[in-house]
Amino acid sequence: MYEQLSDDELFAEVVRRRATDEPFGGPLGTLVQRWNRPARYVISKIQASYGRGSPADADELFQDAVGKFLDRGLDQFRGVSQQMPGRSASPKTFFLRIVKHVAIDFYRRHREELAAPPSDPDDAMEEPPSETARAVELGRRREERAEAQELYWAAFARLQQEHPKEASAWELYHHEDVEDHEECARRLNISVVNSYKRVSRAQAYLKLYLLDLQRESPGEEA
Amino acid sequence: MNTAAMSRYTARRQQLTAGSSSPGVVLEVAGDLLRRSRQVGTEGVEDALRGLGRREVETWLQAQKPQALQPVLLRAAEEAVEVVLDGGEEAEMWRLSAMEGLAARDRAASAVVALVAWEALHGPLDGEAARNLERFVEGLGKLDSALRPRARWFIPLNPQRRQERDLLEPAEQDKAWWFSARAGCDDLVATWTGGAQSSTPHLQGCADCRADIADAAPVDSPPRRHLTEDDLWRFDMGLMSEDERSRVDAHTARCGECAQAVLALGEGDDAIEDALEMEEGDAGLSPAARTSRAPVSQRPLAARHPEHREVLEERREFRVVLVRERQRVRLLVQPLAGRTVTAAVFLSPGRPSLKPSNGPEGLSFDLTTASSTGARSAHLSVQAGNETMEKDFAF
Numbered sequence: 210m211y212e213q214l215s216d217d218e219l220f221a222e223v224v225r226r227r228a229t230d231e232p233f234g235g236p237l238g239t240l241v242q243r244w245n246r247p248a249r250y251v252i253s254k255i256q257a258s259y260g261r262g263s264p265a266d267a268d269e270l271f272q273d274a275v276g277k278f279l280d281r282g283l284d285q286f287r288g289v290s291q292q293m294p295g296r297s298a299s300p301k302t303f304f305l306r307i308v309k310h311v312a313i314d315f316y317r318r319h320r321e322e323l324a325a326p327p328s329d330p331d332d333a334m335e336e337p338p339s340e341t342a343r344a345v346e347l348g349r350r351r352e353e354r355a356e357a358q359e360l361y362w363a364a365f366a367r368l369q370q371e372h373p374k375e376a377s378a379w380e381l382y383h384h385e386d387v388e389d390h391e392e393c394a395r396r397l398n399i400s401v402v403n404s405y406k407r408v409s410r411a412q413a414y415l416k417l418y419l420l421d422l423q424r425e426s427p428g429e430e431a
Numbered sequence: 432m433n434t435a436a437m438s439r440y441t442a443r444r445q446q447l448t449a450g451s452s453s454p455g456v457v458l459e460v461a462g463d464l465l466r467r468s469r470q471v472g473t474e475g476v477e478d479a480l481r482g483l484g485r486r487e488v489e490t491w492l493q494a495q496k497p498q499a500l501q502p503v504l505l506r507a508a509e510e511a512v513e514v515v516l517d518g519g520e521e522a523e524m525w526r527l528s529a530m531e532g533l534a535a536r537d538r539a540a541s542a543v544v545a546l547v548a549w550e551a552l553h554g555p556l557d558g559e560a561a562r563n564l565e566r567f568v569e570g571l572g573k574l575d576s577a578l579r580p581r582a583r584w585f586i587p588l589n590p591q592r593r594q595e596r597d598l599l600e601p602a603e604q605d606k607a608w609w610f611s612a613r614a615g616c617d618d619l620v621a622t623w624t625g626g627a628q629s630s631t632p633h634l635q636g637c638a639d640c641r642a643d644i645a646d647a648a649p650v651d652s653p654p655r656r657h658l659t660e661d662d663l664w665r666f667d668m669g670l671m672s673e674d675e676r677s678r679v680d681a682h683t684a685r686c687g688e689c690a691q692a693v694l695a696l697g698e699g700d701d702a703i704e705d706a707l708e709m710e711e712g713d714a715g716l717s718p719a720a721r722t723s724r725a726p727v728s729q730r731p732l733a734a735r736h737p738e739h740r741e742v743l744e745e746r747r748e749f750r751v752v753l754v755r756e757r758q759r760v761r762l763l764v765q766p767l768a769g770r771t772v773t774a775a776v777f778l779s780p781g782r783p784s785l786k787p788s789n790g791p792e793g794l795s796f797d798l799t800t801a802s803s804t805g806a807r808s809a810h811l812s813v814q815a816g817n818e819t820m821e822k823d824f825a826f
Contacts, residue, residue, distance in 0.1 A: 247706035254702035258695040302703065309699035310667070313692055314660045361649045384656035386681035396674060410516050413623035416647035417512065417584060423646050424580040 211239040220300040224283060241275050244301055248274065248308045255312035262316065270315055274308040282307050364418035372414055378407035379415070433594040440464065440471045440598070447479040454487040455542070458549070462541025465548060466603045480549045488549060489560040497570030500536055501578070504609070507532025508584035515587045515620050530591055533609045537595070539571055540607060575608060582612035583643060589617050616640050622647075655682060658689045667696050684792045687750055687767060694740050701739075743824055748772065748815035749793075753826055760802050760826050764813055765793035772815040778806055785809075798826050 211219055219240045226233035241248075252270050256262030286303045369376040381387050381396060382404070390404040397404065443460045446452045452460070461476045510529035514522050546564060550556060556564055585592060596610040604611050613619075618631045619640045634640050658666070658679065665671050666679055683690040743762075744751040748770045752763040764787075766772040775784035776796040785801075787794040798809070813820045 247703070247710060250706040250709070251699055251702045254705075255695055255699055258698045259691070302707070305703045305706065306667070306699075309696070309703065310660070310664055313663065313695045313699065316695075317688070317692055357649055358654055361654060364650075379653075380656070383653040385678045386655060386685060387678070388681075409624045412650060413512065413516055415650045415653075416623050416643075419647055419650060420583065420643055421581055 211236050214239075216240065216243065216299065216301050227283065237275075237279070240300075241278075241304070244304055245271065247301075247305055251305050251308050252312045255309060255316065259316040261319075266315070270308070270312050273315075274304070274311045277311060278304050278307050360419060360422050361415075363422055364415050367418045367422075368411060368414055372411065375407045375411035375414065378404055379411035382408050433598060436594050436598055437471060440467060444471075444475055447475045454483055454491040457483055458488075458491065458542040458545040459538040460541075461548065462543065462545035463538070465544050466541055466600055466607075467598045469600060470598045476548070477552070480545065480552055483549060485553060485556075485560075488546070489556070489563075492546075492556075492560055492563040492567060495563070495567045495570075497539060497567055497574055500539060500571075501574055503532050503535050504574070504578050508581060511585045511587045515623075526588060526591070529585070529588055533585065533588070533592070533595075536574075536609045537607060540603075543568055543571065544603075579608045579612060582608055583616065583619065583639075585609065586613050586616050586620055589614055613639060619643060655686055657686065658682065658692060663692055663696065666693070684765070687745065690740075690750075691742070694742065697739060744820065744822060746815070746818060746820065748818050749813060751811065751813065751820075751822070751824075753824070760798040762796040762798060762809075762811065762824075762826070763792055763794070764796075764811075766815065770815045772813060774811065774813045777810045777812070780810075784812075802826060 211222075214222070214236075219236045222236045223233045223240065225231075226236070248271055249267055252262075252267045256266070282303065286300060365376065365379070368379065378393055378397060378399075381393050382390070387393055387396070390401050390408070393404040393408070394401045399407070440463055443463055446456055446460050447464075457479050461479055464471055464473050464476050507529040510525045510532070513525040514529065517525060546556075555561065592610045592614050596604050596607065596614055599607055599610070615633065616637060616639065618633045619637075622634070622644055634644065662671075662675075662679070666676070671679070679689075679693070683693050739755045741753045741755075742750060743753055747767065749767055749772045750763075750765045752765065754761050754763055762776060764772055764774040772794065774787065774794050774796075776787075776798075777784055778801050785796045785798075787796050789795075798806075801809070808823060808825045811820070811822045811824055813822075
């Protein structure tokens with residue numbers, strides 16, 4: 210019954226039904242089914258960009274994108290299309306843009322996991338012992354790095370809480386790659402001398418907080 | 432000789448004989464002198480303790496809350512650090528206030544020593560009073576377990592802490608961590624704001640300082656804030672402010688992972704355009720496909736620069752990126768992990784390399800002229816540390 214409707218008409222129907230709490234699965238299903246093929250094409254290109262991926266991923270990503278389109282996309286599309294008509298001229302283009310982001314986010318998230326050695330013990334047994342030991346060592350280092358990062362961000366959270374001005378300067382200078390005190394001063398509306406001072410104070414407090422956290426963390430001596 | 436500190440304790444002795452001193456003050460002063468007996472003597476201590484009644488001691492013990500010292504010591508720690516970070520006229524004020532915090536902990540230790548001496552004179556406390564004494568000592572122990580590992584915070588007070596430590600009886604010195612722990616680690620302070628480059632004989636020889644420097648190293652090279660999912664979306668949709676876009680540019684120039692994500696955004700846009708064109712080109716165009724296809728002029732424009740980037744090679748030390756802009760082609764060799772990279776691009780054998788320009792993104796070779804004269808490939812040579820790469824590439 211929806212076949213004769215255009216995308217825009219179907220989309221309007223979904224939005225209308227959703228607003229009045231009517232079931233909208235029918236028109237939405239037809240709509241995303243029409244967009245399935247271009248969506249999979251976009252996914253395949255993102256997979257190629259990351260050099261990984263499988264058809265099974267594509268199914269999952271398409272479903273995620275539909276979910277996201279439903280959760281946030283419908284309202285977002287209305288906002289974006291009203292504020293910036295050129296950005297996403299049609300619901301379909303907007304949906305494909307969501308597909309693109311869902312795929313990129315997925316492969317960014319799984320970058321480390323996919324690069325990790327096989328977890329299947331049978332596969333692992335086929336590796337030469339030296340390779341296995343190397344993989345174990347790499348895994349251990351990755352875990353240590355992750356833990357160190359976690360403690361660093363916990364220390365930074367404490368800095369934000371206890372010395373917010375210093376934390377803002379540190380955030381800008383280091384985390385946001387500004388690395389220029391004149392620019393920091395401009396953005397924070399402070400003097401250059403103050404920028405130096407805040408970053409320096411942040412460094413000292415961060416080290417002290419980090420060391421406190423490390424000594425408090427399990428496995429460390431009190 | 433630490434005359435100022437000594438005269439302070441000598442003056443405290445007068446409180447023992449004043450008669451009007453509270454039981455707590457008598458216990459603290461008596462303990463202060465007992466713990467420093469060789470330096471300041473114990474004159475008047477025994478009489479003062481003999482004059483302290485059992486009821487008075489029991490009432491005093493009942494009111495003790497050693498955990499109340501925790502915020503006092505934590506504030507003293509912050510004040511101690513301010514002595515070096517502030518460094519101005521207020522440094523002395525911070526120093527005095529921080530030392531007062533340490534003195535509060537020290538007075539509690541003195542009270543415990545005095546109570547032991549009091550029991551030797553009057554017989555042991557019993558019942559509720561004995562349990563209160565046990566709780567008091569146990570509470571101080573817990574406080575020390577929690578705060579002793581943070582003794583580094585008090586290093587800026589080391590000259591004063593050493594004076595206090597040296598007045599104590601040898602057996603008391605190690606117990607009084609608030610005066611003695613890390614009391615020789617003055618050199619560590621310079622590494623808090625200056626990195627670990629300022630190595631001194633102490634820093635090289637002190638296991639605690641070496642561990643601190645190693646464990647605090649992540650702060651010397653802090654992790655960058657990667658682009659989040661929301662950042663990428665807002666970047667793509669053109670919702671970022673100019674400062675935010677500058678941040679993205681600065682970050683992606685150094686972070687391969689996020690640069691790849693931004694690159695994928697562009698490739699995704701190309702894919703969306705291709706997908707829409709393919710649908711449009713299909714013989715059996717559905718009404719939906721027709722109506723959803725936006726006019727070319729209204730196609731979504733990514734917020735990023737109008738350029739296309741292709742990563743030709745990514746090694747641990749460097750990345751090679753071919754950048755195509757509307758009327759320009761250039762090859763970027765981006766150093767990674769802070770490495771110095773040298774590179775050369777040869778359009779044909781025997782001819783000199785193209786001259787690179789050094790920019791925020793790395794070495795840039797402009798291939799526009801070569802491209803306009805019909806050249807389509809070149810040879811790239813890169814050296815970074817021990818790693819070298821020779822590669823032919825098309826552009």
